Amino acid sequence: IEEALLFEVGRHDVTGVDLDEPVAFAPRLGKLARTSAIDLPGLSEPEAMRHYVRLSQKNYAIDSGLYPLGSCTMKHNPRLNEKVARLGGFGDIHPLQPLSTVSGAVELMAELGRWLIEMTGMTSVALSPKAGAHGELCGMMAIKAAIAARGEARDIVLVPESAHGTNPATAALIGFKVVTVPARPDGTVDPAAVKALLSPQVAAIMLTNPNTCGLFERDVVEIAAAIHAAGAYFYCDGANFNAIVGKAKVGELGVDAMHINLHKTFSTPHGGGGPGAGPVVFSERLAAFAPLPFVRIDADGPVLVEDEAALKSGEQPFGRMVAFHGQMGMFVRAVSYMLSHGADGLQQASEDAVLNANYVRAGLRDVMSQPSGDRTCMHEVLFDDHFLDGTGVTTLDFAKAMIDEGYHPMTMYFPLVVHGAMLIEPTESESKASLDLFIATLRHLVMRAKAGDVERFREAPRFAPRRRLDETRAARAPKLKWERPQPLSEAAE
Amino acid sequence: IEEALLFEVGRHDVTGVDLDEPVAFAPRLGKLARTSAIDLPGLSEPEAMRHYVRLSQKNYAIDSGLYPLGSCTMKHNPRLNEKVARLGGFGDIHPLQPLSTVSGAVELMAELGRWLIEMTGMTSVALSPKAGAHGELCGMMAIKAAIAARGEARDIVLVPESAHGTNPATAALIGFKVVTVPARPDGTVDPAAVKALLSPQVAAIMLTNPNTCGLFERDVVEIAAAIHAAGAYFYCDGANFNAIVGKAKVGELGVDAMHINLHKTFSTPHGGGGPGAGPVVFSERLAAFAPLPFVRIDADGPVLVEDEAALKSGEQPFGRMVAFHGQMGMFVRAVSYMLSHGADGLQQASEDAVLNANYVRAGLRDVMSQPSGDRTCMHEVLFDDHFLDGTGVTTLDFAKAMIDEGYHPMTMYFPLVVHGAMLIEPTESESKASLDLFIATLRHLVMRAKAGDVERFREAPRFAPRRRLDETRAARAPKLKWERPQPLSEAAE
Amino acid sequence: MRYLPHSEADRAAMLATIGVGSIDDLFSDIPANLRVHGLDLPHAAGELSVERTLGRLAAKNVPASTVPFFVGAGAYKHHVPATVDHLIQRSEFLTSYTPYQPEITQGTLQYLFEFQTQVAHLTGMEVANASMYDGSTATAEAVLMAHRVTRRKKAVLSGGLHPHYRAVVETTSAMASDLVEALPADPDAAEDILARIDAETSCVVVQSPSFYGHLIDLAPIAARAHEVGALLIAVVTEVVSLGLVESPGAQGADIVVGEGQSIGNALSFGGPYVGLFAARAKHVRQMPGRLCGETVDAEGRRGFVLTLSTREQHIRRDKATSNICTNSGLCALAFTIHMTLLGEAGLTRLARINHANAVKLAESLGELPGVTLLNDSFFNEFTLRLPDDAASVVEALAAKGILGGVPVSRLEPGNAALANLLLVASTEMNTDEDRAAFVAALKEVLA
Amino acid sequence: MRYLPHSEADRAAMLATIGVGSIDDLFSDIPANLRVHGLDLPHAAGELSVERTLGRLAAKNVPASTVPFFVGAGAYKHHVPATVDHLIQRSEFLTSYTPYQPEITQGTLQYLFEFQTQVAHLTGMEVANASMYDGSTATAEAVLMAHRVTRRKKAVLSGGLHPHYRAVVETTSAMASDLVEALPADPDAAEDILARIDAETSCVVVQSPSFYGHLIDLAPIAARAHEVGALLIAVVTEVVSLGLVESPGAQGADIVVGEGQSIGNALSFGGPYVGLFAARAKHVRQMPGRLCGETVDAEGRRGFVLTLSTREQHIRRDKATSNICTNSGLCALAFTIHMTLLGEAGLTRLARINHANAVKLAESLGELPGVTLLNDSFFNEFTLRLPDDAASVVEALAAKGILGGVPVSRLEPGNAALANLLLVASTEMNTDEDRAAFVAALKEVLA
Known part of the structure; x- marks a missing residue:
């Protein structure tokens, strides 16, 4: 069964939304009122329903079969999470309504942070990055800010051959030079190879662990020590964090920053390509540089810190990654997933x-x-x-x-x-x-x-x-x- | 792709619902505690999701294509109706919680009744029947009660050849003898044929209008007059009411009782065979016999009349068709559909x-x-x-x-x-x-x-x-x- | 109007193709003097407007989930997993018709086959149908079926049968000129039903747990019924009880009917629910309702079809076993999915939680001054005799934000002996706090 | 755990097949001293328990639909038809991955193609991509793209640009060592941006309607930018405005970015939203993000694929146009379905309702003593100068159950000149009663 494009079946005078024309009023559009047609055909509701149902039937999905995409973590998406994300108190609140009317939302963000920090053994968390690659960018920006704060100008980032493409792309985006670390025959990183590349110009290494060959980097602690000794930082790509939750804490492995794909490890739905969410956890060494906004746990509860004016001493956010506060809809789903599993289930x-x-x-x-x-x-x-x-x-x-x-x-x-x-x-x-x-x-x-x-x-x-x-x-x-x-x-x- | 039966893939020790075992307590089951296994395999949630998604993919549906089943009225099922039926105030209220806590539900039933009565030009409505055939039963019971109230013992029901099978089955179920009315060549009912069959034994005629050949019974007024003249009642099968909403009122055609398939005319989803809802509207001649429960509009608003003790003079319900009050979930959907269309849209x-x-x-x-x-x-x-x-x-x-x-x-x-x-x-x-x-x-x-x-x-x-x-x-x-x-x-x- | 695809240009073009001048020409069979021109009803409304109107009505009601909730009497508040509601809303299930074309409705047919198997196993019977409207109509149909099987016309109804179910059976029987002997309300489970069974009896209808919560030993009743050639119809209004209580089939029932709402279905003010109907295999051709059976297709692959339809109205017309057509397909699907998620391990644990909660509550409430627990045995619901009129007590509790059960007088009005009786149910939904609040509030109300 | 299919017996059998003695043997690469044995977090919880926990948190927040609501500033409360949410929850859309295997993801690919077409038409541009994270990141990516196209490094930002967007651009630019010249906040639409454009300028970033609600005439800015070889990046944070306001494309923009949340997507406290990104066709190979293109399959049938992926990170790595991978597919679907339901007729009417409501509200509020409306032109949002600190006023209104807009100081803290400014938005959600309540409450608060 073929399905036409909506532009081939829609009509400009058909709408599937009933709205009453407003009573007469004096427009305030100045001279910028639209004069040209937009060319947007519409469908009645039954036509739209059938069009998109039939399109959906051309898709493969985790709900209909095994989806063994390595590194993509296509696992069950609980519908409980969809339900709670749609509660009015989460789905229908505005990011800029008074903070006094969203205390439950801030608590939820604090709860997500608490779980992520405990699972990773890290110090702080930035929730706002919108996806994995955005989280990488956040982590690398924090590293860049930390280096700048030290008055240094390191510009090299080491990336293993086996890395996701987002790693070198991210590093390059903010002006780092990418130097490739060759792999051992089994696909893991050789500490000796890393050490050979270290220099005062090296800002960081970006390592995926478990790596993209599905192997745990056995020598990660040795690599981390070498990196730190050279004055550089250890960025860990957390795409494969789902293999080690509750088995190892990356903080104890020497990681300084790692993004966590909530849509992989914590099963928020991929949705045909997003939305995702990529919170980043930071070690003590980078914690102060986490971007705005962030949730600080004060004596009388969690506080959403939105701007420089609200900073406390020692907090040096490198800037802002996004408008507003991040992927709340994904936060709710992830917390629902975490509460459901608990420490034992994870x-x-x-x-x-x-x-x-x-x-x-x-x-x-x-x-x-x-x-x-x-x-x-x-x-x-x-x-x-x-x-x-x-x-x-x-x-x-x-x-x-x-x-x-x-x-x-x-x-x-x-x-x-x-x-x-x-x-x-x-x-x-x-x-x-x-x-x-x-x-x-x-x-x-x-x-x-x-x-x-x-x-x-x-x-x-x-x-x-x-x-x-x-x-x-x-x-x-x-x-x-x-x-x-x-x-x-x-x-x- | 083949899909096994759940009994072939489920396991008795697997569950997709997490429940905590209760703390120890002294059971009060007497000697009736179950001793045998039930033999009910379970599936984890991801397995269950995939099993039923894959089963669904073997179904045809109105959302995926034209569904031209004559007499079944497979039309668009708005999702707005699904949404409002699931509002806590409708979906999550118990039929026997105090009436003071369900006044909105009773108002909704009154609103449904108001629309049905206005659309049909009838006098009263019984909402409780659970589907079309159940509505037929309700209507025929009212006719039987009315005849009994007149002290008569009519036992013949006239049914045209073209009728749905439910018509003769319903009549027979409560002891009527079914006499078939032959059709004219075009499938409509000949008033002469009806008149020829009339006698003091005839309790009612059951007529579908528009009939099952898709034709409006041109001589319906003449037939109704003859039926009434013979002291019998006119039951109309309302399966095809959707053709004439806003075009003709059955009350003006001489109908005494008609069920309305909310799942046909008012588009509550068929759900692969139900649930439906079959409210029955009554003429002045039968109004008093409507079964319990019903909604009465008193001076200070609608009242749900649940039992004989609450009857007013003249109300002679023939009994009760169902436990509780009928298909509330369908009522909400139907009212949503009616409000959306309005008189003009219908x-x-x-x-x-x-x-x-x-x-x-x-x-x-x-x-x-x-x-x-x-x-x-x-x-x-x-x-x-x-x-x-x-x-x-x-x-x-x-x-x-x-x-x-x-x-x-x-x-x-x-x-x-x-x-x-x-x-x-x-x-x-x-x-x-x-x-x-x-x-x-x-x-x-x-x-x-x-x-x-x-x-x-x-x-x-x-x-x-x-x-x-x-x-x-x-x-x-x-x-x-x-x-x-x-x-x-x-x-x- | 958002649901109507035609533009005015479409309509004009179509009328031209048909060859008529106006839409009215297509309605010419309706006598002109009977044509309606406008209804006295509001005009079309957008989605936002409809949502607001209905939202205002909904807001006048108190949802079960928002208060300590102990109301049962044939409908029970249980937790339904989100997966269930998601799946039943899939277009392919929700917007499909009765599976008359089996080649393209195997989804519906296979879940009905699974449903029938689950119901048969739960009730301990050999066959089950593809659902009835609800428990009460299933009971009335069971009586009619028993009449067909035994060729007798008298049903004996236990005083523990839900009063609405009794009324439905009585109404149907009266209309069909069948006989009904309904025993008086039996809050103490003291009736001697064996004495009422005789050679005229077609069937005995016994509910367990009874309306008042008592577990009834069906075996002796079955034995007596079978002695005289009658059938035992067992009624179950709380299907979760079957996780913990011996099945009616194991106790000798010939037909088991029940209300399946507790599994997978919302309270929804009384409907739609799903009637369960199971029987011995030898009586299958007298059963009402749809049956789904296994067969093979032209290539020999397993498949499912509606079968034994020669019992049904669309074939048999006035000789049919029932007039039922549309049943509760989607509610049956909800039941099947929820039951599949539970599995035996989950269902039995759910039953234990329900029973434990009810036992704890009964013990606490039973200790209140002037309150008597009438039950020796029960599952998740029991009857209390209060020192006051139960209806007033329930209203007083509601005013305190607690929905504290069903006064028996709501279903048995005008019987002074029952006026002080309160039915109280407790499920997995009730927390310790709910229970404590209820006990405290009842104490206050009775003080 | 309900999400994990294995029974203990399954696990044992699988370990045996693998040939290891215990699950720990599979984790032997993790140094023993670094293995974690238990996290300091709660144990698994059933669905009912999780729902209650999260329900309690949700209940502490005030949903937009439950109060008179006038908050905007880059995210808008609109009514989304139930059909949209139903469709995006279909398993085949919700639980599918990025369409790397086009043969079995034509559903996703076709709606992305429809999305791209809709966005291109709305913005008046020649090509659009398959979505970005949101409007702010789309803006930052647009600046980077302009740098690639012009081979210059300086962006000029209008003072009418949303302050968060400005911050995102500034952060990215600072990290990449690019230059940004951000004009001061411009609540009166009085800035002379033309004077800031010079031969070093890569791009000018102008939002219209501006953060303060003013409609900005882009044509002269485009002309000036093009004179010096710079690009005009137009930013639209309220996409509904495009139903009534001349498209940026028609005014000469080279890149149009925007926030698509208003169509199809919930407020959700700020995310997930959907970034729109459209450009001139000649720049397509410098665009960031996924692009879906039309092609044919081996049998010559039309089909869709992700294309021009040589721009992307998974092919190009450190030479990619962006590092974006996951985008906002499902939000784009919601956008596309809602826009399809609206069509041109619905979108333009929706825009007129929004504008009408805002005009009525602005006129009423502007008449209050001490209150000044700063806008000559606006769409559905405008700026008021109050006699008092706007943040305090908003809190006072919230205490009265009215969410009455955004104090500019929430986004521009520490600027005394802006402290009394209040941004007020009005959409189709606002009734006459809402408006009356707001006017009355503001009057009281200011009294």
Whole structure:
């Protein structure tokens, strides 16, 4: 079933919202009243409902199947969290209404901070960053501010090869030079390599731990010590924090700043690409530089500090990341998730996530290949494409064939350090039965590939709303919005 | 994608609801404490979510496409109505909490009654019946009570051939004998035929108007007069009331009782087979017999009359249809729908429903056949299978082929008076573009049938979650619940 | 109007295609003198306006969740997981019709099959149908079914049966000219129903826990009924009790009917609810209502269909087992999802919490001066005899912000012997603070 | 724990399959001395308990819908149709990821394409991206983009720019060592920004309606900017205004950024919101954020994909146009659905209602003794000069149950000249009664 674009079926005189025309009044628009039409077609409510329901039916979702995107943490999104985020007292309050009318909201922010600080063993938290990459920016800005406060001018940031693209992009955005740290054969960072790169120009290292190969950086404490000894800071990318909640505190590993993707670790829904939320926790060394606004716990309760005028001695915020106070809607969902799990449940979730990844590893290790041999992984397991050698099937083909079996593909070609990488993160939400079926399906696909059934893979997906899409064509002459098939003047004739 | 039964994937020790075990206490169950296991497997929340989401994806729905089931009125279900029905003050009140704490609920019932009475031109209303057939039962009980109150013992009910099955079933349920009134060639009721059947034994006629052939009974006033002259009552099946809201008042047509399907005319969702709500409006002649409970408008506002002790002189309820007060959840939705439309919108909806049915008629009249020629219909248009003569394609085949084109079939083989009936009710929710596509699709199917493409029809549906199902096998040795594949004792070994 | 897709241009174009001059031409079958031109009702209103109007009405009511709440008597306040309400609002469930086209309604059909299995297991019966309107109408239908099975016409109703259920059975039976022998209200569980069962009896209708909260031993009643060829119809208005109490099936019931609202469904001032209906397999062809059965499709894959429809009105017309058509599909779905989330482990624990809370409350209230607990046994509801008129006490409690139960006189008006009786229910919703507040308030009111 | 599917037996079986003795063996890479054994946080809680805990916190806040509400300053209370929230909660939208696999995410991709088209039309621009975090970060990204396009480093910010937006731009620019010339707060729309534009200028950032509500004529600013080779970045914090006010594109803007919260999205104490970002087509390869483009699949059918990703961090890494990854997909969906429901007819009428309400309110309030309306022109928000400190007045109004606007000092603390200024917004939510109550209360407070 094809679904037209709204611009092809909507009409300019149709509306799905009933409003009464205001009684006559004297407009105060000056000379800036709109004179041209906007060109926004409308749909009646039943048409709009059907249009978007049918669009939704072309989507894959965690609610409809396993979504093993490594590093993306697609796990169950409890509907309790959606419900509480919509309580009037959270969803229907304005960021600038008097603080006396939002004390519960400030308490909730304080509660979120309390949990994040305890889970990470850090000192302070900035809640306002709007997503993971924004949190990285926040953390790196704090580092830059701290260095400036010391009167230094360090401009190099070390980033391992296996890092998410956001890491170097973030560092570059605020003027740091990125120096790449080569990986060891197993994808982890070698402390010796780090030490070799350290200098008085080095501001920080950005490290993901567990890393993007699904491995815990064994030498993280040694690396942290070296970094600190060189007068630099340790930024940790917290995208994979979900593997170690309740198992290790990053503060004790020597981390100075880490963002936490509430939409990964604490399961606020990804929503097809956001919104997320990326609070950042800071060590003692960086705590003072957290941006405005922040929640301070005073003697008589939590206080929302919005501007410089309200600062206490020692507080040196580096500035402001966003208008208002951050992703309140996500804060509520995350707190609901945390309260539901409790300390015990959070730890169990980490354990089950790691258990599931290793179970997938165990189920596939004899038929798929791992870049650094069969070893225990954390919450995601990394395969490479060696097992496809000689079959004529590529990593991409293999992934697309999974679609025909009813699965979303895993993360492909990332991390970059591994050729033909396939990164599988099942998450703790999957039952054993679900994993058994997934493993059996992948084993079957491997057998088909090795049996020479290449067409099945090259042609995949065949049972999806679309076959493979021509991305080159899309990029060559970008069509980024709907264009009327012919000029209005002609159509009107 | 296949989805297992919950009994095949659930486990007895898994739960998706976290509850704390109560502290020790002395049970008061006497000797009736349960000793045997219940055999109810559980699923964790993510498993349950996915299970039911995937089941839902095997369903067709009005939100995903045109649902032209004649006589069923599948139209848009506004989500505003779902929202207001869930307000704490409606969804979270108990039917037996003190009346002083539910005055708004009683007002809402009074408001619903006011609208229904004004729209129908009747005298009183019984809100408690739980669905259309239950409303029929209520109406016929009132008629029986009224006859008894007159000291008479009439036991015959006249029912046209074209009636819904619920009509004769209802009459029979409370001891009436059903006598069938033959239809005129065009499916309408001949007043002469009715008069010929009238006698002092006749208690009532049950007439659907507009009737199940989609036609307004032209001679309804004459029939009503004859019925009344014979000392009998006129029950109107209100399933098709949606065609005439704001266009005609049934009270003025001589109707004594009519149920109103809130889930048809006023769009409370069908929910895969309910819940519905079937309030009954009564004429002056029957008003006194309305069952308990009912809402009386006293000088100081509406009062919920729950029992005989609260009756005023002249009120002679025939008894009680249900525990408590009826389908409050549906009442709220219906009132929301009525307030949204207003008098003008309700009339427009009737007009658009009739317009749409006639537009479908106009679009198909040259390629499909109508049992009584091409004439104006009301909200639904009736075709028969003559146009398939000689093609080898049956009505059923034709309907199933619609599934492969992305449509829900129309009502088939009903009304019974027409051979190979196909009853199409598009409803007012469909846009012109939607109807144009529907018409084009049916025209295409007719051409394929006439072109001898019989296989396509016999094999249909091919693009559905299931091919045709073996109903005979289901009925021959009914499997009505899941049975463990082998005895527990063996499985445990 | 936001729900109507046509523009005026659309309408004009469509009328032209049809070949009529105006919309009125399509209504020409309605005699001109009977055409309505405008209703005496308000005009269309936008969404914001409707929300405000209904919000004002809703605000006049006191929601159960906002106060200490102890009201039961056939409808119970339980916590329903957010997942349930989310799932039943999915378009594909909410806006689908009765599954007449099984190829494209396997979702509905499979959950009905799961529902039937859950209900059969809970009640200890062999088959269950796809739901009835509610517990009271299910009971009336059960009596009619018993009449068909036994070819007798007399039902004996226990005095522990919910008074509304009794009234529904009596109304239906009176209309159908069947006989009903209803025993007097039985707050002490002292009636001798065995003595009322004779060779004329088609069925005995017994509720357990009874309206007054007593757990009734059904086995001897079943035995006596079976001796004389009658059926035992067991009624359960609080389905959570089945987590902790022996199933009616295990005690010999022939038909079990019940109210399923407690699982998955809101209080909603009395409806929509979901009637449960289960029976012995041998009587299946006399059952009312929809049945979903397993079969295979043309490719041999398992699938589900509505079956045994030759019992039903749309086929059988005046010979049908019932006139029911629309039932409680979506409420049954809510029941099934909530029950699936609970599972056996969750349901039995939920039942234990309910029972524990009720026991604690009964013990506290029973100690108040002048208050007597009438129950030896109970599940989550019990009856107190107060020193005063219970209706007045309940109003006095409501004025203190506590919804403290149902005065029996609300359902049995005019019976002086029952005027001081108060039904009190306690579920997992009640906290220690709720209980303490109730005890303190009742003490004050009675002082 | 209800979200974790494994039973203990499952876990044991899985460990055995993996070949380790205990779960701890899987965490052996974490140095033993750094393993955590228990957090100082509460234990797991059931759904009812969590709902109650959070319900108590929520109850301490005053929801906008429950009082006469006139707060704006960059976030606006509008009515969102129930359809919007229903649709965005559909599993297939809510629980899907960024559409990296276009074959099975056409739903997300098509609505993003619709969103981009709507934003482009609204702003009068040629291309729009698939959303930013919010209006403030979109503004900061626009400045960075202008620097890339012009290869200059100095941004000039109007004194009518929202102070938080200014702060975000200043913070980012300071960190990137770019220059910012921010004009002083301009409550009277009297600044001479043309004089500040010179050959060093990369971009001029002008908000209209301004923070203080004034409609700013962008055309002369655009002309001056273009003369010197700079870009005009127009900022719109109330997108509903575009229904009634000439688009920035028509006035010559090169980049238009805005806050889309007003359409489809809840206030939610400031987030999540949705940033709008539109530009001239010639600059598209310098845009930040996701772009969705049209293409065809292997069978030639139209389909959509994320495109021009060579601009992005996951490909370009430290050479990317932005570090943005996750954006505001679901908020963009809410925007698109609400805008689709409105259509041109609905949006323009909504804008007229907003403007009418604000005009009526401004006229009433402006007549109060000692109160001065600073605006000649405005859309749905304006600035009053009060005889007293505005922050105290707002608190006094709140004590009377009226949320009467934002004191400018909340965002511009420490500037005595601004201390008495009050920003007041009025939308379609305000009734005549709301307005009357506000006027009366303000009169009392000022008396």
